[in-house]
Amino acid sequence: MKNFLAELESRGFIRQITEREKLAEKLAAGPVTAYIGFDPTADSLHAGSLLPIMALVHLQRAGHRPILMLGAGTARVGDPSGKTEMRKLLEGKEIDDNARKIQRQVSRFLDFSPGKAILLNNHDWLKNLRYVDFLREIGRHFSVNRMLAAEAYKIRMEKGLSFLEFNYQILQAYDFLVLFREQGCVLQMGGDDQWGNILAGIDLIRRLESADAFGLTFPLLTTASQEKMGKTAAGAVWLDPERTSPYDFFQYFRNVDDRDLENFLGFFTFLPMEEIRMVKDLSEAELNQAKTILAFEITKFVHGDKEAESAWKAAAQLFGAKGINPNLLPSSSIHKITLGAAEEDIPSSSLPRQRLVNGLPAWELIFEVGLAPSKSEARRLIQQGGVYINDEKIGEGHDLISPVSVRDGAILIRVGKKKYHKIKVI
């Protein structure tokens, strides 16, 4: 049995932990059941959820039993932790739909065969709670004074905190209690914003069951430029290939800040730390290769080998293929792939030749294929010299696309440095 805590620690996963020594003993003594909750507030997880997922995978690999709990019940309440404002309430049906989709999504990350891992949904036990009974059994163990003193609520004391949200922590504590009673779950993990909620659950278990339970939080990931990990202005980086294509997903991690590279390799890959630590001393060119490996490994984990390979090949083609030093992070399976001809993995669509005959304004095409959110934006891009057809900059007034632009049956449009779209002319 691998040492789970040591593994997490060396990879930088641990922000806070309760009673470390006692927990370490317990983990050493035999398989331990631990859980992380995910609230289905969208129909896909995003890159920010990747860290807790990885933690569950490490847990399973170390021979323990992870519980992945969907919070369809708690999502109906809304967690105020770390939020300065109440977010809009979702319909119950929407939440359940989301939960179903996420369930499908996560099933590839963990081995959910019997005894290996469990997938639960807290709506199953929260929906039938009876208010007065619940208040008497659970509610009496919570001190309002103490809850209000918590930092998480303090922020909200100015902006307003509804009673609904105030109950979130109580429900989350109750979840932990239920999982302790029914599954023997003694450890809850989560983002550091969950620390207070996790402690509440540990307290509740101690009071009602006189038993020890443990908590562990992960650092809240921000990129070196202080942005929330996995968020771009265009929206989150989703794990769902429908929402964020494997190519874009790959590119997100390919373009991480230098300063984030080592951390991210530890968080999001399974490469050994001895190899990862060496990236500190890399030269410029090798730094870029290491980023490629990072992107490849994460894409492989989330979307599978094939998608990772073709995303890499597509990127290599567009940005110029560069080999990867085989001594760099040698455990990565990227070294087994030879960069052959690139696959058609850049976004593409088709266009009837008919439409080109009289010349089609580029801005119209750019808008249609989704490279610009509006036609005005598309025109602006052209004006500012940000649009390239077959890698040639087009200027204002020279933006009519005709059959002359077709190369090998297709037109390659590029916006900015990194966004490509291939249009197959039929």
Add this chain to the structure above:
RNA sequence: GGAGAGGUUCCCGAGUGGCCAAAGGGGGCAGACUGUAAAUCUGUUGGCUAUGCCUUCGGAGGUUCGAAUCCUCCCCUCUCCA
């Protein structure tokens, strides 16, 4: 329930009758520089069948030649009091 403050474009925030598609900052996008990085500098940032037209300043009405700005009602948030 009472008193006060406030709701402006992605965010913060100015604007108190025409010069307002709305200052400034942040963020985003594009360009230069680079290593598909960061930092820096420049431009840009509602939409459209585009030298004009349409929609936007919590919502609905109204006054006016003209309203983000004035009036009425409503909704929401915050602070203090109950």
